[in-house]
Amino acid sequence: MSKHVAVVGAGIAGIEAASILNAMGHSITLIEKNEILGGHINHWHQLFPNRRQGRDLLEKLYEKMDDSIQVQYGKEITSIKPFSGKFIVTAADGWVTNADAVLMATGFDLFDAHKKEEYGYGIYDHVITSADLEEIFIQGEGLNPRLGKDPQRIGFIHCVGSRDEKAGNIYCSKVCCITAVKQAIEIKELYPSVEVYCFYMDLRMFGRHYEELYQEAQEKHNIQFIRGRLSEASENKQGGVVVKVEDTLLGKPLKLTLDLLVLMSGMVAPVAVTNMRDKLGLAKVDDGFLKPVDPHTQANLSELPGFFMAGTATGPKTITDTLTDARSAALEIDRFLKEII
Numbered sequence: 001m002s003k004h005v006a007v008v009g010a011g012i013a014g015i016e017a018a019s020i021l022n023a024m025g026h027s028i029t030l031i032e033k034n035e036i037l038g039g040h041i042n043h044w045h046q047l048f049p050n051r052r053q054g055r056d057l058l059e060k061l062y063e064k065m066d067d068s069i070q071v072q073y074g075k076e077i078t079s080i081k082p083f084s085g086k087f088i089v090t091a092a093d094g095w096v097t098n099a100d101a102v103l104m105a106t107g108f109d110l111f112d113a114h115k116k117e118e119y120g121y122g123i124y125d126h127v128i129t130s131a132d133l134e135e136i137f138i139q140g141e142g143l144n145p146r147l148g149k150d151p152q153r154i155g156f157i158h159c160v161g162s163r164d165e166k167a168g169n170i171y172c173s174k175v176c177c178i179t180a181v182k183q184a185i186e187i188k189e190l191y192p193s194v195e196v197y198c199f200y201m202d203l204r205m206f207g208r209h210y211e212e213l214y215q216e217a218q219e220k221h222n223i224q225f226i227r228g229r230l231s232e233a234s235e236n237k238q239g240g241v242v243v244k245v246e247d248t249l250l251g252k253p254l255k256l257t258l259d260l261l262v263l264m265s266g267m268v269a270p271v272a273v274t275n276m277r278d279k280l281g282l283a284k285v286d287d288g289f290l291k292p293v294d295p296h297t298q299a300n301l302s303e304l305p306g307f308f309m310a311g312t313a314t315g316p317k318t319i320t321d322t323l324t325d326a327r328s329a330a331l332e333i334d335r336f337l338k339e340i341i
């Protein structure tokens with residue numbers, strides 16, 4: 001008899017796990033709080049390191065989705081309760097389903113850059129986040145509608161809300177260094193004469209072909225990487241953003257006026273998911289993400305039999321790692337469902 005799995009979250013991890021579990025013969029309900037599938041990738045223009053369109057990846061994942069997967073849109077899950085060997089899954093609008101297993105593929109939220117007041121997001125017109133910049137790329141009109149001119153100097157600030165004790169997040173978000181490199185190249189392709197500066201404390205180019213993209217940024221596009229943390233940003237009368245940075249390699253303070261400052265916001269755990277974790281009495285990690293039983297051998301399992309997790313629900317991951325993790329979760333769930341017959 002087929003078993004029923006509730007997959008909470010229809011970003012790339014949820015879609016991939018749902019497709020695989022469905023192909024294994026299980027009955028799947030894919031539950032999404034928004035009115036569209038795909039999560040953050042809907043708002044990402046090009047992916048790293050190969051500059052593939054985000055839309056193209058989603059289409060590949062949709063192709064694998066069978067019509068027999070039931071999709072519930074607009075369902076914000078507020079409660080998951082174990083009951084008699086099953087789970088009762090309830091949404092804010094009163095919708096309820098019973099499942100033999102639950103997969104939390106709830107993803108991440110972007111760090112709210114307003115919290116870093118010293119960077120001026122939401123205060124100065126020409127301070128935006130990396131997510132805002134992706135939307136600008138998707139719109140395809142460049143920066144002129146926002147700036148009223150071709151940009152001459154643009155800066156990227158790494159580690160916004162990540163590796164930052166003041167923000168309460170000491171972990172690395174993994175993807176924002178390479179995203180800054182990719183976005184800086186996209187900017188240079190649009191405006192070849194613009195000066196682009198990336199201000200970093202550490203550069204994390206750990207993935208396959210990330211280093212090559214970083215080298216391309218320096219050698220082909222002359223993008224400047226400056227080791228230093230931004231101390232403050234302010235606005236001048238012309239609407240430029242004045243930044244003060246300590247260059248920690250040269251040991252000198254720097255003051256630059258930029259046409260645009262881009263904040264590389266990191267990943268944070270969605271508050272609703274952290275609350276659900278606490279209600280279910282699952283193991284805590286201080287950063288709010290879900291904690292697997294064992295990060296190496298049981299990375300998709302919780303202490304609650306039948307309750308699984310995948311993708312960035314357990315912490316920052318790249319797209320490649322997220323999809324691999326989703327496949328791993330599907331195998332673990334299949335194994336669990338066969339054992340409970």
Ligand code: SF4
Pocket residue numbers: 158159160162163171172173174175176177178202203204264266
């Ligand atoms: S990936 Fe880079 S920008 Fe992002 S948190 Fe890690 S070190 Fe900072």
